[in-house]
Amino acid sequence: MMNSKLLPGLKILVVEDEYVIARELSEALERHGAKVLGPVATLDAAMAQLSANEDLAGAVLDIKLHGSQAYTLAEMLRGRGVPFLFATGYDRQEIAPDFRDVPHCEKPVDVRTIIATLAREMERRTLSSQE
Structure with a gap:
């Protein structure tokens, strides 16, 4: 069974303009x-x-937001x-070249994959900052 506290108390910003996806992802996080x-x-x-959250630990972004x-x-x-990471309907080739190295989960999204990918990115960032 997956650890239910992969992101204990961490502030995660969810930027998504499709209500159902935003709600499902927020509840899973x-x-x-x-x-x-x-x-x-x-x-x-x-x-x-x-701007209001200096202690932001991670974020999930849809690329296209109301235009x-x-x-x-x-x-x-x-x-x-x-x-x-990006949670988007874009495939990797449609993402701006400067951001193609950013992990992305293509819609339709699997919230478990998003959470696992975000947790892995956060862990990788923590480990690299400790070196």
Whole structure:
């Protein structure tokens, strides 16, 4: 059985404009111990969450948000060293070249895969910062 507390108390930002996906993902993250910020459906709301939460541990981003794209947010997360992944309908070739190295889960999403991928990215980031 998977450890139910993969993300104990960690603040995870969920940026997704499809309500059902956002809710399902948020509930799954909470079951794994995360404190979910959002979910938010717009770039402006995501930027506000980023500004208000210095201790953000990770993020799950949809790329296309009501006509905007989340690359500006992704750049800011990268600059702060916050691990994130894309949960998107785009395949890897459709992702902007600067972000093709970012883990991505293609829609329709499997929340277990998203959580496992995010936990792995966060662990990888922690290990590399300890070296």
